[in-house]
Amino acid sequence: xxxxxxxxxxxxxxxxxxxxxxxxxxxxxxxxxxxxx
Amino acid sequence: xxxxxxxxxxxxxxxxxxxxxxxxxxxxxxxxxxxxxxxxxxxxxxxxxxxxxxxxxxxxxxxxxxxxxxxxxxxxxxxxxxxxxxxxxxxxxxxxxxxxxxxxxxxxxxxxxxxxxxxxxxxxxxxxxxxxxxxxxxxxxxxxxxxxxxxxxxxxxxxxxxxxxxxxxxxxxxxxxxxxxxxxxxxxxxxxxxxxxxxxxxxxxxxxxxxxxxxxxxxxxxxxxxxxxxxxxxxxxxxxxxxxxxxxxxxxxxxxxxxxxxxxxxxxxxxxxxxxxxxxxxxxxxxxxxxxxxxxxxxxxxxxxxxxxxxxxxxxxxxxxxxxxxxxxxxxxxxxxxxxxxxxxxxxxxxxxxxxxxxxxxxxxxxxxxxxxxxxxxxxxxxxxxxxxxxxxxxxxxxxxxxxxxxxxxxxxxxxxxxxxxxxxxxxxxxxxxxxxxxxxxxxxxxxxxxxxxxxxxxxxxxxxxxxxxxx
Numbered sequence: 001x002x003x004x005x006x007x008x009x010x011x012x013x014x015x016x017x018x019x020x021x022x023x024x025x026x027x028x029x030x031x032x033x034x035x036x037x
Numbered sequence: 038x039x040x041x042x043x044x045x046x047x048x049x050x051x052x053x054x055x056x057x058x059x060x061x062x063x064x065x066x067x068x069x070x071x072x073x074x075x076x077x078x079x080x081x082x083x084x085x086x087x088x089x090x091x092x093x094x095x096x097x098x099x100x101x102x103x104x105x106x107x108x109x110x111x112x113x114x115x116x117x118x119x120x121x122x123x124x125x126x127x128x129x130x131x132x133x134x135x136x137x138x139x140x141x142x143x144x145x146x147x148x149x150x151x152x153x154x155x156x157x158x159x160x161x162x163x164x165x166x167x168x169x170x171x172x173x174x175x176x177x178x179x180x181x182x183x184x185x186x187x188x189x190x191x192x193x194x195x196x197x198x199x200x201x202x203x204x205x206x207x208x209x210x211x212x213x214x215x216x217x218x219x220x221x222x223x224x225x226x227x228x229x230x231x232x233x234x235x236x237x238x239x240x241x242x243x244x245x246x247x248x249x250x251x252x253x254x255x256x257x258x259x260x261x262x263x264x265x266x267x268x269x270x271x272x273x274x275x276x277x278x279x280x281x282x283x284x285x286x287x288x289x290x291x292x293x294x295x296x297x298x299x300x301x302x303x304x305x306x307x308x309x310x311x312x313x314x315x316x317x318x319x320x321x322x323x324x325x326x327x328x329x330x331x332x333x334x335x336x337x338x339x340x341x342x343x344x345x346x347x348x349x350x351x352x353x354x355x356x357x358x359x360x361x362x363x364x365x366x367x368x369x370x371x372x373x374x375x376x377x378x379x380x381x382x383x384x385x386x387x388x389x390x391x392x393x394x395x396x397x398x399x400x401x402x403x404x405x406x407x408x409x410x411x412x413x414x415x416x417x418x419x420x421x422x423x424x425x426x427x428x429x430x431x432x433x434x435x436x437x438x439x440x441x442x443x444x445x446x447x448x449x450x451x452x453x454x455x456x457x458x459x460x461x462x463x464x465x466x467x468x469x470x471x472x473x474x475x476x477x478x479x480x481x482x483x484x485x486x487x488x489x490x491x492x493x494x495x496x497x498x499x500x501x502x503x504x505x506x507x508x509x
Contacts, residue, residue: 002372002373005373006373006376006377009373009374009376009377010376010377010380012377013377013378013380014380014381017381017384018384021388021418021421021422024417024421025417025418028301028304028417029417031301031308031309032304032308032414033308034308034309
């Protein structure tokens with residue numbers, strides 16, 4: 001049960017952080033394209 | 038809490054950091070103004086030198102009045118004599134620098150241009166010499182009240198070197214933010230890009246140094262409490278330390294948000310040749326909030342081992358467990374919380390190293406078919422990697438501070454972390470590097486910086502991996 005909980009927590013935390021980073025990187029890519037004011 | 042000083046030693050401690058630590062930021066601004074040949078920023082730099090010389094007067098007077106307060110038990114007879122001697126030399130050079138700067142400023146305003154190259158070099162030379170004196174004076178100054186720094190290292194204990202470094206480095210984010218805010222406000226009013234950019238660079242550097250400050254602070258806690266410092270300088274109250282580090286944690290978040298937002302504007306400027314006014318005001322707001330939190334953090338830090346600044350009305354709980362930091366420590370020791378953040382930390386440093394490796398290889402001459410501006414686009418990935426790792430690294434550190442800080446691989450990791458993070462700024466600031474087109478070689482200067490960055494991050498990652506295996 002602990003192993004399952006550990007997997008679940010790890011996947012959720014990594015997924016949330018990855019989404020935040022991808023969102024920010026995408027926004028900055030638009031800034032570099034000159035599109036984001 | 039009493040942030041406004043009501044005793045001479047308290048006032049002296051507050052004001053004296055400006056002509057010493059503040060001088061570093063003033064010199065940094067002046068060098069930026071010289072490199073960019075920006076006359077308004079050169080004039081601002083001269084004005085700041087003059088202002089610091091004026092602040093030398095209250096520093097001097099409060100120092101004289103503080104001598105009578107050096108009656109705290111444990112301070113050896115004549116301890117302040119060397120500090121006083123060097124202080125007069127440093128103040129004399131500070132006044133000379135200030136007067137020269139104001140004269141040069143007056144001539145520059147009269148002629149309607151910036152100061153001549155010779156006058157710039159003269160002022161900078163005097164400021165650098167003053168800084169050298171200030172370093173000596175500062176070192177002797179804080180050793181007066183911090184006799185605990187002289188406790189020799191005993192195998193198995195945490196070294197007082199950590200406390201010593203913490204006392205020095207914690208002034209950089211606080212004083213740096215005063216200067217950053219000043220540069221940003223003047224830059225916004227005068228619509229001067231160099232001043233605005235200088236302010237952003239100051240915020241990013243302070244954010245990076247904030248992480249080092251937090252880590253050295255956590256180490257200092259163990260150096261001061263395990264084993265307890267003997268009387269008359271101890272024992273140090275764990276409750277006071279916890280009150281300080283709870284706010285230090287908030288400061289770290291404030292610094293991270295301000296630093297990353299400031300860096301985004303530095304990044305934007307490279308591509309759009311302008312800042313977003315809206316984001317600059319967001320940076321200003323974040324910096325003000327962070328500065329206020331930092332002021333309280335600094336005050337609480339001072340209260341730990343400066344009974345002379347404790348006011349009678351200061352209420353302080355003696356229960357060390359009532360604070361937030363000990364509760365986070367208990368929580369993060371549970372593997373259900375530790376392992377997910379550790380996993381994010383590993384992903385974070387792969388992002389950082391991949392970014393640094395790719396950018397450095399282009400600078401060294403690999404993938405020459407790409408202009409540097411194209412490779413520069415990958416840098417946000419590294420910056421977010423650093424931000425994620427500062428957050429996760431602090432959490433992991435809190436799980437077992439005492440063990441981490443006493444590992445042989447920890448200090449090189451912490452030494453090269455700020456160097457690697459600050460040197461990366463060069464990639465976004467250098468106009469010569471930015472102008473490297475497809476097929477062209479990067480400037481030699483950039484290759485040296487890339488080597489430093491690559492080396493620093495290699496040591497940081499290797500240091501982290503070796504932590505569990507290399508004991509002091």
